[in-house]
Amino acid sequence: xxxxxxxxxxxxxxxxxxxxxxxxxxxxxxxxxxxxxxxxxxxxxxxxxxxxxxxxxxxxxxxxxxxxxxxxxxxxxxxxxxxxxxxxxxxxxxxxxxxxxxxxxxxxxxxxxxxxxxxxxxxxxxxxxxxxxxxxxxxxxxxxxxxxxxxxxxxxxxxxxxxxxxxxxxxxxxxxxxxxxxxxxxxxxxxxxxxxxxxxxxxxxxxxxxxxxxxxxxxxxxxxxxxxxxxxxxxxxxxxxxxxxxxxxxxxxxxxxxxxxxxxxxxxxxxxxxxxxxxxxxxxxxxxxxxxxxx
Numbered sequence: 001x002x003x004x005x006x007x008x009x010x011x012x013x014x015x016x017x018x019x020x021x022x023x024x025x026x027x028x029x030x031x032x033x034x035x036x037x038x039x040x041x042x043x044x045x046x047x048x049x050x051x052x053x054x055x056x057x058x059x060x061x062x063x064x065x066x067x068x069x070x071x072x073x074x075x076x077x078x079x080x081x082x083x084x085x086x087x088x089x090x091x092x093x094x095x096x097x098x099x100x101x102x103x104x105x106x107x108x109x110x111x112x113x114x115x116x117x118x119x120x121x122x123x124x125x126x127x128x129x130x131x132x133x134x135x136x137x138x139x140x141x142x143x144x145x146x147x148x149x150x151x152x153x154x155x156x157x158x159x160x161x162x163x164x165x166x167x168x169x170x171x172x173x174x175x176x177x178x179x180x181x182x183x184x185x186x187x188x189x190x191x192x193x194x195x196x197x198x199x200x201x202x203x204x205x206x207x208x209x210x211x212x213x214x215x216x217x218x219x220x221x222x223x224x225x226x227x228x229x230x231x232x233x234x235x236x237x238x239x240x241x242x243x244x245x246x247x248x249x250x251x252x253x254x255x256x257x258x259x260x261x262x263x264x265x266x267x268x269x270x271x272x273x274x275x276x277x278x279x280x281x282x283x284x285x286x287x288x289x290x291x292x293x294x295x
Contacts, residue, residue: 014040015038024262130148187230188228
């Protein structure tokens with residue numbers, strides 16, 4: 001099957017974690033002939049204690065280790081398979097980096113045809129005060145589980161998960177319209193239950209805002225040949241799910257396993273393909289049946 005991506009240029013944000021969705025997406029797009037530009041930004045989480053000589057087991061510590069990597073490992077893997085790929089680090093909390101990101105991609109690979117907004121900020125927060133949280137706000141794997149919502153926890157989520165993604169969509173649309181190609185793909189990565197989730201209130205709310213932007217963009221950009229769709233994953237093992245956490249999660253997943261990054265990458269690949277040419281404004285849940293609405 002020809003998915004129509006040969007020599008298209010795809011920009012994937014948040015692709016430095018070799019175990020993550022962004023890296024899997026970059027590999028999938030490259031395998032279909034796309035030239036891939038990987039954005040990344042190294043940022044760790046809370047202090048997780050000293051490392052022993054042993055490799056990290058799955059859990060927050062491993063996840064934050066991966067987030068602190070450059071994209072070099074992912075880039076090397078794609079090049080080994082014969083793919084054409086470049087990368088660039090930028091903090092998307094800074095609006096000026098949006099234009100610079102496109103300029104870097106165009107300078108290295110050519111005009112961007114596919115935009116995948118995968119980069120995300122995550123910190124568990126809640127409306128409950130610390131006096132109520134008690135031990136639930138203490139440490140797990142050495143890092144805080146939940147903090148009380150404040151201006152900082154709100155803004156750090158919306159700056160990346162909502163504002164940066166919206167600005168990237170706007171600049172991408174401007175470039176496609178100026179070029180007059182009448183072909184473009186935007187795929188945004190949300191999260192299932194973005195409409196609300198206790199103890200993850202700012203993360204979920206910022207993803208819900210992204211879904212709203214996506215529907216508006218689909219309506220406005222359709223006449224210019226740009227489709228806009230959302231992939232909404234359930235729990236995906238990108239390094240952060242410990243064995244204990246996985247045992248709990250799978251009880252709420254009918255397919256009885258957590259997601260793999262390739263599960264999400266395959267959905268992104270579909271939305272980017274010619275096979276999805278008449279699909280826009282759609283939210284596709286890729287979650288093994290996690291939290292299905294049955295009533």
